[in-house]
Amino acid sequence: MKAVHFGAGNIGRGFIGLLLHEAGYEVVFADVNADLIDAIQSADSYDVHEVGEGGRTKTVTGFRAINSAVDEEALVSDIATADIVTTAVGPNVLRFVAPVIARGLLARSAGCAPLAVMACENAISATDTLAAEIRSAAGERATEVENGAVFANTAVDRIVPGQDPAAGIDVTVETFCEWVIEAEPFAGAAPVIPGATFVDALGxxxxxxxxxxxxxxxxxxxxxxxxxxxxxxxxxxxxxxxxxxxxxxxxxxxxxxxxxxxxxxxxxxxxxxxxxxxxxxxxxxxxxxxxxxxxxxxxxxxxxxxxxxxxxxxxxxxxxxxxxxxxxxxxxxxxxxxxxxxxxxxxxxxxxxxxxxxxxxxxxxxxxxxxxxxxxxx
CATH class of the missing domain: 1.10.1040.10 (N-(1-d-carboxylethyl)-l-norvaline Dehydrogenase; domain 2)
Known part of the structure; x- marks a missing residue:
């Protein structure tokens, strides 16, 4: 199983990327920060340090990274064969990642399972916003995009502070985390993510x-x-x-x-x-x-x-x-x-x-x- 995650920053690595890894997905981080991508590409693992009551250190392996600013074709190829696409880029950046997601959706083979697309942002109905941008980017092929994806809104909660520059790609986070996903769009076929909670009413x-x-x-x-x-x-x-x-x-x-x-x-x-x-x-x-x-x-x-x-x-x-x-x-x-x-x-x-x-x-x-x-x- 493979997940493409947009935003290789602290939240991406220390929250969504961690939960996807624990769910058994190969995680492909996409970001425009060349230095960060180089650091991730050169590492075999990184640690997520949970601090506070019950805190522990978790090690993440089995990931890759793509510089989406210079290697868009590789990113399109990974989206075309992924099971999940997630974002943690900030609500204002969703319109910039939408075109490449649209391209990846249109490149998927006929008959493959719909791609689960979930924006994990601090904003109400962020996935709806992303979906609208993806449809717009697809233009006349918007219907194909619609048929090839499941768009589900989410609510995410974990405090991920600014990090010590000397930490490299390791991340320090609080112990608490909550990733809530609306279940209805999946029509009973939601992806298996043990660290997430699927609910009927997300609002x-x-x-x-x-x-x-x-x-x-x-x-x-x-x-x-x-x-x-x-x-x-x-x-x-x-x-x-x-x-x-x-x-x-x-x-x-x-x-x-x-x-x-x-x-x-x-x-x-x-x-x-x-x-x-x-x-x-x-x-x-x-x-x-x-x-x-x-x-x-x-x-x-x-x-x-x-x-x-x-x-x-x-x-x-x-x-x-x-x-x-x-x-x-x-x-x-x-x-x-x-x-x-x-x-x-x-x-x-x-x-x-x-x-x-x-x-x-x-x-x-x-x-x-x-x-x-x-x-x-x-």
Whole structure:
């Protein structure tokens, strides 16, 4: 069995690639980072170090790597004979990997089993986005692509911090991981991946994760940055930072319980588990790494505006989430292009214009007045 995974970075190697390896797949990593691909190609194995309670080291073998920028034909050939294609490249990069996946699908032999395509990104319905880009790239042959693949959305959860440059291709991760995949597209013939969970309704899992893990993690990063902290665990040890994170996640939990009819007790337990994960001092994660790309994180369907807008539409409290947005717009890191752009927008636009441009909310949305007010104070 063979899986092609786009994105040979830390998440690709330390999470999805690891689970695919443990499921018995030969993993072919595809990436445009030439130095990284060279390092993977020259190695027979790499280690994934799980840190925290119950942590252990796992060794990955049986992999290959392809530089997709210079060896697209080899990548097309591997996709044409693969069982699974996965991605961990970031939602904004999906449109760039779609054309080669389309080519690989069109090169598959007649009668072979459909290719399982799953985007493993921190975004809602990322596989749907990837599928649309693949169909577009296939043009008049879009129907062939549709018939030759099964597109399944996923929810993924594992904290993979920035790594020590001296670690080579080894990866340090937290012990917790969750890969949830919608089962319906496979019509009873889902691939065997023991480390993944197949569910009938993925929506609650996606929003539970995005609006708890990602919202909380980003809140800790922005509040920690504002307080002068460097590491996430250090920031989370600050009572003021932790207080804001806890208040924000109580509001997102209220939405999740109301919208998806989750058991409040189970959601409380899930939230508390997430807070313990943020406090893991063995993870060398930084507030700058977690906070990068603030414009994406403040967009309409993302971790702050997504839940806050839905709460406002239901007439529920949003004040703590709005406070977190106010902290987020103070993220000023010259090395992060989106941070630089955001600060320029704050200087160039009125608060009303900034809110509409960045969050995608119209002036008549019930959340907009509170956002305009918080932007006005910065």
């Amino acid at each position: 609650p899992y996606i929003e539970r994760k995005l609006f708890t893990v990602n919202t909380g993690h980003a809140t800790a990063a922005y509040a920690g940055f504002a307080a002068g902290h460097t590491r996430i665990a250090e920031a989370f040890a600050d009572p003021a930072v932790r207080d804001l994170v806890e208040r924000v996640l109580r509001q997102t939990s209220a939405l999740l319980v109301a919208k998806h009819e989750l058991d409040p007790t189970k959601q409380d337990a899930y939230r508390e588990k997430i807070l313990v994960r943020f406090a893991n001092d063995a993870l060398p994660d930084t507030v700058v790494r977690v906070g990068r790309q603030p414009l994406r994180k403040l967009s309409r369907d993302e971790r702050f505006i997504g839940p806050a807008a839905q709460l406002a539409e239901r007439g529920m409290l949003t004040d703590d989430l709005v406070e977190a947005v106010g902290v987020a717009i103070g993220f000023d890191v010259p090395e992060d292009p989106e941070s630089v752009e955001m600060q320029q927008l704050l200087r160039d636009l009125t608060p009303e214009e900034f809110v509409e441009r960045v969050t995608g909310l119209s002036a008549d949305h019930p959340l907009s007045p509170a956002l305009v007010e918080i932007v006005s104070t910065r």
